[in-house]
Amino acid sequence: MQTLLNTLYVTTPLSYLHLDNDTVRIEVERETKLRVPLHHLGGIVVFGNVLVSPALMHRLADNGQSLVLLDGNGRFKARLEGPVSGNILLRRAQHEKANDAAFTLEVARACIAGKLRNSRQVLLRGAREAKDAADASVLSRGADDLAAALRALPGAADLDVVRGVEGEAARQYFGCINFIVRTDVREDFSLDGRTRRPPRDRMNALLSFLYAMLMNDCRSALESVGLDPQLGFLHAVRPGRAALALDLMEEFRHQADRLALTLVNRGQVQAGDFTLHEGGGVTLAEQGRKTVVVAWQERKQETLSHPLLEQPVALGLLPQLQARFLARTLRGDMESYLPFLLR
């Protein structure tokens, strides 16, 4: 398996990234803060108001290293693309298969099955580690609900039913993950269902930020294997929406959820790391974003075993690998798509 190179995340506003021989030099207020050799990097991700020199952009394009621009909240803005245009035969297959109702339904079911099974592991683990019997029983019941939803999937006759099963399961899931949060910070991080645009509590703000990072990784993975991230199977096509990236993301959401819970339970992210806005919106503040970005980057280096490969794979490479399997399924090399399944 290919090795996972580091991603350089730059969150400090008004940083200036220069190409200095074969290194990236990061300047803040004309003072050099960091130098990173380019060959250590798979790509660079910058948040908000960060400057990048044209010389560095050219070098990244030459090397096939990605440069991704996100806004301050981690939402995708743009990506610098080199001359590789991807495989037209693959994109054509993707468009043809998107019109094939049976195929579309099968992939949609697989995406949600991956999500339900992996989310269920989050609840089961929470139940195992719970100190309080009442918490454990809420979490076990939540896991049972997800199991029932999973069993209902094969009977889902069309996409709307699949989406309905998924929506109900998500409601049950978000209704109980709060019981995995340490009791002394449970109130600060209580969540009342999933809220977004804007998130209305700290946990939702943290999840939204992590989902944005994950989304960006899934989108980059799809683009790098030559798939069109806008044409999805489960998620409907809508202008400006990376529907396929959302599809691919489903089987990995548990990674973001787990990391959010770990950060909160270990006290690495605290109540003071958030900005509570007038009117009820909540966002992750500068220092909190930094903590999360570093933790995400470290988490991606961890390895685990993939059900189809008999070798450890870095967590950060899983979207790439699954995007490749999806491409192989679309091209007819693989008979059906298997989502990544946590053991």
Next chain:
Amino acid sequence: MLSSMTWNADDAIPLSALNHWTYCPRRCCLIHLEGEFTNNIHTARGVAEHDRVDVIHPETVSGRKIETALPVWCERLGLVGKCDVVEFLVDGTPYPVEYKHGARKKWVNDDIQLAAQALCLEEMTGKAVPLGAIYHATSRRRREVAITLELRQAVETCVVEVRTALSAPTLPPPVNDQRCKECSLIDLCQPAPLAGQGKRRRLVAHLFEPEFEPGN
């Protein structure tokens, strides 16, 4: 039969594709059909070796005229490509020399590529090309190759196979053997999970059963 095959300039098969095909049909199609390419240590050495051809090759060898990076083609078979080096003997007979980075070792894919070059040169110059050579950079040795009838027929068969494969909608299956370990395209080819579809089928069959462990 072959000469009646229709093809146009866009469909011409690169000589390197014959080499790739003989090594692994799937690798050939990934490169020439899907437009995928990834470098590894072997391909990087190969590229570096070709860059050095002009430098390391003596300008003339006992009165032979030397051409490097010579464009060649064959109308009859629909082939295009470049020869690393062609030495023209005093009587004008072309003598192609293909540079390879390994030590001196016989690879049938290299011989096929060389024979295809010979067929191109014969058509272009009207002279018979009975001999060529593979120069192995690591051992700095030449291995002379006779362009035999068998080798010529192997090229013709290979051309038909490659042309058929490159117009097919799907890729040949992965070989999944020792070749894959050395192949730069292993990550995008994914030979092991594709060759062992049984495991995937079993997992897919139990996808909607919550208690089924993927590790089993």
